[in-house]
Amino acid sequence: MKKLVSHKISVALVLITLLSSCSDLFNEPNIKSNPNAVTDVDVATLLSGTLLGVAMIHEDTDVRIGAIWAGQLNGLARQHQGYADYIVSSQNFSWSPLYPAASQARLIQTKADAVGDKWTKGIGQVLEALLIAKATDFYGDIPYSQAFDDVKYPTPTFDKQADVYAALQTTLDNAIQNLSAPAGLAIATQDFIYGGNVAKWKAAAYTLKARLYLHAGDYAKAVTNATSGISSTAGDALIPHGTSQGVDYNQNYDFFRVNRAGDTGFDGAYLPVLMQSRIKSANTKTDETSLYNHYFKVGITATGSLDPNTTDGAFTASSPHPIITYYENQLILAEAQARLGVTDKALDALNSVRKGLASGYINGKTISATGLKYDAYTLSDFAPTGLANPTKLATVQTALLYEIISQRYIFLLMQYEAFNDVRRLEKATPVVQLPIPLYTGTKKPERFIYPQNEVNTNPNVPKPLPDQFTKIPIFQ
Structure with a gap:
């Protein structure tokens, strides 16, 4: 691994990177040669810059690729059409800025130790876990144990994915311990996610642990951790945005509406088909028309096209973007309990999400009350002839699971957990999957390909190089 980022961090450069639509700005030569780089910062300022990363x-782009490969979004032109055709190579992928941001998260911990600040250290550990979890979920085996000391380990080994997962759980355990400390630095101004509320960071750490246990199929531990996780929508980790182009736009809006309008859309994608089938079903307890209109709008980029709703819906310039949320926590709890056969508690967790959706709340926004209905389900609704069992599955457990994974798929639009789900569900037992069609061919993408820069510089890259159709270990 080439040196990804100096331990003398340039927070200013991170800020520029986030707010620029040019992904090349964070390429390593630009980091190393920047004559205006900040040579050192205090831990609070470093936290702010890392949160931007x-x-x-x-x-x-990785999130968009994940959405395309999950069937939620379609690639219609230029590079994204190639993604929808599953045509990629190592040139399409990069570990910048993922590893530089993870390096900053590790540096936060070092600086926090130097001033005895356990709270900020705990936040840094949660951020590190978020970033490395994304890396391993997309790539499988990755550098982690040797990733952040480029002097000692210029070509770090690739840790087995199971070892990465175990290490992430330990990192999060340590984060929870640090966030439970009686005192720490006040960082409300620098923390634009939670305003320095360590209780919310602690709950988010538990939800992230539950997410990882769900991936691993350890449903009992997923339940245990989700029970201590984000307990209301007030605990949602949301990225704030505004209406100033080049300053604080939601990056989905910037892509969908400003820079690459028409390159992607929902024509031919499975998500709107699924939602339309649910809207037209005989389920008298549910009406998702309002949520459908929140996600999609016809004719923004071309006459008749089904586009992301960048006008007054989920993808406006100022729309918050989710990192990890109460709804995800409850759907983890619902699925894990259902897989353990505890259907009554699974239903309670699902109904808690439906109650929230019935209020109109989703990811920091309130959707229209027109076409909005999420009445509480009962277990009888999932019987073979029940109103919430449209595919006539044989058992309440499998029908309930189908509804839970459908709700996850709908809720996780433009969140990379959707791509994790479509791969994870091939292995989870009992096997319950959505009938998501392929855009082309007979093989489904299973992973990202190791970046060419890493292939060129690190002899420890796995050989032969896994292609995009090779399953990552945790989902095998």
């Missing part, structure tokens, strides 16, 4: 990574 984390925000970028949750709204970047």
Whole structure:
């Protein structure tokens, strides 16, 4: 691994990176040769810059590729049409700014130790876990144990994915311990996610642990951690945005409406088909028309096209973007309980999400009350003839699981967990999957390909190089 970022961090450069639509700005030569780079910063300022990097990574091209490969979004022109055709190479992928941001998260911890600040250290550990989790979920085996000391380990080994997952759980355990400390530095101004509220960061750490246990199929531990996770929508980790182009636009808006209008859309994607089928079903307890209109709008880029709603919906310039949320926490709890056969508690968790959606709340916004209905389900609704069992699945458990994974798929639009789900569900037991069609061919993308820069510079890259159709270990 080439040196990704100096331990003398330039927070200013991170800020420029996030707010620029040019992804090349964060390429390594630009970092190394920047004559105006800040040579050192205090831990609070470093936290602010690192959060900007984390925000970028949750709204970047990788997330769009994941949405396309999950069937939520379609690539219609130029490079994104190639993604929809599953045509990629190592040249399409990069570990910048993912690893530079993770390096900053590690540096936060070092600087926090130097001033005895356990709270900020705990936040840095949560951020590190978020970033490395994304890396391993997209690539499988990755550098982690040797990733942040480029002097000692200029070509770090690739840790097995199972070892990465175990290390992430330890990192999050340590984060929870640090966030439970009685005192720490006041960082409300620098923390634009939670305003320095360490209780919210602690709950988010538990939800992230639950997410990772769900990936691994350890449903009992997923339940245990989700129970301590984000407990209301007030605890949602949301990236704030505004209406100033080049300053604080939601990056989905910037892509969908400003820079690459028409390159992607929902024509031919499975998500709107699924939602339309649910709207037209005989389910008298549910009406998702309002949410459908929140996501999609006809004719923004071309007459008759089904586009992201950048006008008054989920993808406006100022729309917050989710990192990890209460709804995800409850859907983790619902799925894990259902897989354990505890259907009554699974239903309670699902109904808590439906109650929230019935209020109109989703990811920091309130959708129209017209066409909005999410009445509470009962277990009888999932019987073979029940109103919430449209595919007539044989058992309440499998029908309930189908509804839970459908709700996850709908809710996780433009969140990379959707791509994790479509791969994870091939392995999870009992097997319950959505009938998501391929855009082309007979093989489904399973992973990202190791970046060419890493292939060129690190002899430890796995050989032969796995292609995009090779499953990552945790989903095998």
